[in-house]
Amino acid sequence: MENKTYEIVDSVEKLxxxxxxxxxxxxIFATxxxxxxxxxxxxAASATNKARIPLAKMAVEETxxxxxEDKVIKNNYASEYIYNAxxxxxxxxxIEEDKAYGIKKIAEPIGVIAA
Structure with missing residues (x-):
């Protein structure tokens, strides 16, 4: 896993x-x-799967x-399952069209909604 520096959000202003x-x-993502x-x-799925071991270690250390080893298996399964599903x-x-009623369902990506 790459060593990245993340800003700590410790104030309302930073948030x-x-x-x-x-x-x-x-x-931008919506376009x-x-x-x-x-x-x-x-x-994203590939990065998650690639980081399955460090993520598992962090989860055990944090909690x-x-x-x-069990968390590594879970992380591997989850990343592959979600992607394939x-x-x-x-x-x-x-994404959906009802020609009889003239209705179309249109989707657009919105990106991250929670973290």
Missing amino acids: EKAIQRTKEAQK YTQEQVDKIFLA GMGIV YKDTKTCGV
Whole structure:
């Protein structure tokens, strides 16, 4: 896993700035095509699976519960299962159409909604 430095959000001002950056990113992400979203989804699933061991170690260290090896298996299964379960799901553009009533359901990506 790459060593990255993250800013600690320890004030309302920092939180508000982080929320604003998220909103700006969501506006950009909402314009992405299905192909772009699929590429991001694969990258996220792959990164999660690649980091399964350090994530498992961090979870056990943080909570004091569980067995690292079991969490590695869970992380591997979860990242692969989620990707395979949703990789063919259409999430952009017209996702449903009822021609009899002239109704179209249109989706757009919104990015991260919680962390």
